[in-house]
Amino acid sequence: MKGTADTFKWILVVGARPNFMKIAPLIRAIAAHNNKNGNRIEPFLVHTGQHYDVRMSDAFFRDLQLPEPDVHLGVGSGNHGEQTGKVLIEFEKILLQEQPDLVIVVGDVNSTLACALAAVKLHIPVAHVEAGLRSFDRDMPEEINRIVTDAISDFLFTPSPDGDEHLLGGGIPKEKIFLVGNIMIDSLLFNLEQAKKTSILSLLGLSNSNADENPAMPSIPYALLTLHRPASVDNRETFNRILAGLLEVALRIPVIFPMHPRTRKQMHTFGLDGNFVFHDALPVDMSSYRDQNGLMPKIHCFEPFGYLDFLQLMANAKVVLTDSGGIQEETTVLGIPCVTLRDSTERPITVTEGTNVLVHDDPQKIVAEVSKVLEGRSRKGRRPDLWDGQTAERIISVLSEQLTSG
Structure with a gap:
C-alpha cells in the first residue's frame, strides 16, 4: 500500500542486465538515507524478466549484492511490441496493488518505457535515471524508448551536460531536469577493488x-x-x-x-x-x-x-x-x-x-x-565531471526533498 506520512514506497524497476548496475547504487543510497533521516523510503524491487537468461541474471544479482526482487514478472523474450505490451500489462497490476508514491526506471530498454507508461497513466510520479541520452538514430529501438520515457517522466536525472541540452531542446521544463552524474560509474567504483580479487x-x-x-x-x-x-x-x-x-x-x-x-x-x-x-x-x-x-x-x-x-x-x-x-x-x-x-x-x-x-x-x-x-598512439581521455561514484546519493537526496516538500 501507499506509504504513510513519514514513509514512502518507491518501486524500482530492473529488466535487463544493464539495469542491474544502475539500480544497485540506488538501493544502497536508500539504505543510507533511511539510517540518517526521519522520513523513511521503502524500496520495492520489480524485475520484469525482460532478460530471460536466469543464470546470467542471477550472477549479476549476486555480484552486485542486489536483494531478491519483491516481484518477478517473468515476461521473457518477444518482439518489441509483444515484450513492451506484456510488461505494461503485468506492471500495471503491481501498481494497482502496491499504490507506490514513486516509480524509478533506469536506462533505455523496453521495460523502462513500459513501466514508465503504466505509472504515468495511473498518475504516479516517474523518475528516469540516465535521462537525456540521444544517439539521433531512430533505427535503434533504444532511442525511441529514451525519447518517450523522457517525455512522460516527472524527474529526469542526466549523466552529463549534453543530456540537459537535449531535454531542454525537446521542450522539457528546466525544473524537471537534474544533472547528477553517471550511475553506472557508482557501481564500477564501488566494485573495482572486489573485482581485482x-x-x-x-x-x-x-x-x-x-x-x-x-x-x-x-x-x-x-x-x-x-x-x-x-x-x-x-x-x-x-x-x-x-x-x-x-x-x-x-x-x-x-x-x-x-x-x-x-x-x-x-x-x-x-x-x-x-x-x-x-x-x-x-x-x-x-x-x-x-x-x-x-x-x-x-x-x-x-x-x-x-x-x-x-x-x-x-x-x-x-x-x-x-x-x-x-x-x-x-x-x-x-x-x-x-x-x-x-x-x-x-x-x-x-x-x-x-x-x-x-x-x-x-x-x-x-x-x-x-x-x-x-603502437602506443591511442587517445588519452579524462573522467567527466560528476562521474565520481556519488550519483545515487544525489538522486535520492533530490527525490526525497522534492517528494516530501510537495
Missing part, C-alpha cells in the same frame, strides 16, 4: 597468477570484445564486415569474447562458426591463443561472465571493442581505449572527453584504431 585472468590463461592470489597485470595483452545489438549482429553483411576487422585484429592480439546468446544464435544462422574458437571449460591454457606460427587467427569465445569477472577483464584489457553503451562509459573512467563498433553514440562525452572512438562496421577503421593502441 577474482581469478578470471588466470582461469582464462591471461595471467600466471594463482587463483587464490590477487592477479596483477596480465602476462599477455588481450583485446576484450562485446557484440550483441541487433544492428550489429542481425544483418549478415554488417556482421561479416565487423568480423573481417576483428579477425585482422586477432592476428596481432588475442580477442576474448564473452558471447551473448543473441550473437551466438545469429552466428549459427549465418554459418560463421568457423571463425571462432569456443572454450567450454576453464581454466584455459595460455598457449591455446596462438597457433604453430605464433598467430591468433580466430576469436576466442566464452560463456558470458559475471559482473565482477567482466570488470576485472575490462580493467586489464589492452583495448575494448564493443557496441555497448555502458562499456563506453566504463572504459572512459578506467582509462582503457575503447573502439565502438557503431556510427553513433548516445554518450558523446566518451568521445569528446573520454577514450572512445567510433568506427561503425568499417574493417579498415577497426584495424587502424587497434593498431594505434598497440
